[in-house]
Amino acid sequence: xxxxxxxxxxxxxxxxxxxxxxxxxxxxxxxxxxxxxxxxxxxxxxxxxxxxxxxxxxxxxxxxxxxxxxxxxxxxxxxxxxxxxxxxxxxxxxxxxxxxxxxxxxxxxxxxxxxxxxxxxxxxxxxxxxxxxxxxxxxxxxxxxxxxxxxxxxxxxxxxxxxxxxxxxxxxxxxxxxxxxxxxxxxxxxxxxxxxxxxxxxxxxxxxxxxxxxxxxxxxxxxxxxxxxxxxxxxxxxxxxxxxxxxxxxxxxxxxxxxxxxxxxxxxxxxxxxxxxxxxxxxxxxxxxxxxxxx
Numbered sequence: 001x002x003x004x005x006x007x008x009x010x011x012x013x014x015x016x017x018x019x020x021x022x023x024x025x026x027x028x029x030x031x032x033x034x035x036x037x038x039x040x041x042x043x044x045x046x047x048x049x050x051x052x053x054x055x056x057x058x059x060x061x062x063x064x065x066x067x068x069x070x071x072x073x074x075x076x077x078x079x080x081x082x083x084x085x086x087x088x089x090x091x092x093x094x095x096x097x098x099x100x101x102x103x104x105x106x107x108x109x110x111x112x113x114x115x116x117x118x119x120x121x122x123x124x125x126x127x128x129x130x131x132x133x134x135x136x137x138x139x140x141x142x143x144x145x146x147x148x149x150x151x152x153x154x155x156x157x158x159x160x161x162x163x164x165x166x167x168x169x170x171x172x173x174x175x176x177x178x179x180x181x182x183x184x185x186x187x188x189x190x191x192x193x194x195x196x197x198x199x200x201x202x203x204x205x206x207x208x209x210x211x212x213x214x215x216x217x218x219x220x221x222x223x224x225x226x227x228x229x230x231x232x233x234x235x236x237x238x239x240x241x242x243x244x245x246x247x248x249x250x251x252x253x254x255x256x257x258x259x260x261x262x263x264x265x266x267x268x269x270x271x272x273x274x275x276x277x278x279x280x281x282x283x284x285x286x287x288x289x290x291x292x293x294x295x
Contacts, residue, residue, distance in 0.1 A: 009239025010247055012231045017251045019228035021258055024094055024103060026221040028263065031095030033210040037199035039221070040087040044193035046222020050230045051189045055182035070179050070187070079168050079184075080191020086164030087192060088199055093157035098267045099259030104252050104275045105143060105158035110282045111136040112166030120170055132284040139277025143270060181233055189226075245286040249279050 027039050034042075055061055070076055093102040111133045117123040144155040168188065175184055200206060209215060235244060252275055259265040 005238035009235045009237075009244060012235035012238065013244050013247050014250055016228045016231035016235060017248070017254065019224045019231065021103070021251060021254050023221050023224040023228065024099065024255070025258055025262055026217050026224070027091050028094045028099055030214065030217055030221070031091075033214070034207050035200065035204055036088050036092035036095065037196050037203050038207055039091050039218075040084070040196035041193060041200050042218040043087070043091075043222045043225050044189055044196055046219050047226030047229070048186075048189050048193065048222075050223070050226030051182065051186050054230050054233060055180070055186050058180050058182045061180040061183060064178065064180065068183070070176070070183065072175055072179070073187075075171060075174065076184060076187040077191050079171050080188040081195055082164050082167045082171075083188050083192040084195030084199065086161045086168060087196065089157045089164065090161035093154060093161065096152070096154035096157070098265040098270065099263060100252075100256040100265060101143065101155070101267055101270050102158045103255035103259075104271055104278065105140060105155070106162045106165065107249065107252060107278055107282065108136060108140050108159060109162040109166040109169065110248075110285055111140075112163045113170050114285060116166055116170045121173055126288075128288045129285055132281040132288070134281075135284070136278050136281030139274040139279075139281065142274030142277065181237075185229060185233070245289075246283055249282055252279060 023043070027043075030039060061067070090102065090106060093105075096102075114125055114129050114133050118125055140159060144159065145151050172181075172184060256267075256271070259267075
């Protein structure tokens with residue numbers, strides 16, 4: 001039973017979040033030398049390796065005849081296109097904003113997920129979850145601060161990335177149940193790689209390696225991202241989503257800590273209390289969804 005593996009699933013999830021933040025640190029480190037589209041292309045190319053491993057190791061995929069073509073291939077490709085823009089926006093923001101600020105704003109994806117669940121999944125969202133969405137949106141506005149001297153258009157990039165990541169997350173629920181999750185992930189990764197290459201060619205082209213050790217950073221970036229997805233899949237196979245969801249927000253304080261350690265950033269004035277409002281709204285959504293499942 002999944003409940004027997006809840007602790008293991010939580011550890012896997014925390015490991016995934018740590019790897020995602022590690023990937024983000026590398027992206028920020030490399031941003032002065034390479035464009036966001038280039039970094040996205042490298043991430044997806046090296047990230048394909050763990051994706052292929054996950055698919056090949058999937059018993060579900062083998063039992064179903066190792067299918068590679070899915071009935072909803074258009075939707076699968078669409079998810080990859082949206083992922084392309086999500087990655088591009090987020091990676092670009094990491095080079096322009098403090099690490100914690102860019103990472104925290106992307107956690108608004110849960111707010112978009114609730115809103116998208118109505119038209120895409122036909123879910124009924126009550127006043128509690130809509131209130132949580134409003135609180136979270138206020139938190140984002142507090143961080144972005146439109147109309148103030150501190151406002152920059154770059155602050156909208158992680159907000160756009162959050163919307164795109166929410167679309168990618170919600171639409172996976174529309175995919176046929178008999179399609180193995182690793183195969184869906186592989187579709188997204190391949191399309192995102194192609195999309196990143198197209199964006200790269202249209203925004204300045206390929207930049208030769210600026211330093212000899214950059215190739216190792218690029219490989220680590222892709223490996224971290226790919227392995228994070230692997231751990232994420234393993235976590236949600238072993239634990240209930242309602243049990244794991246609160247731990248997703250572990251990434252907010254972790255991003256702040258890592259940004260402070262590696263880049264000397266401590267954006268208290270930028271993030272608080274906006275980050276707390278995003279955290280509170282997300283946890284309220286999680287709590288309400290658990291209550292609905294019990295009923």
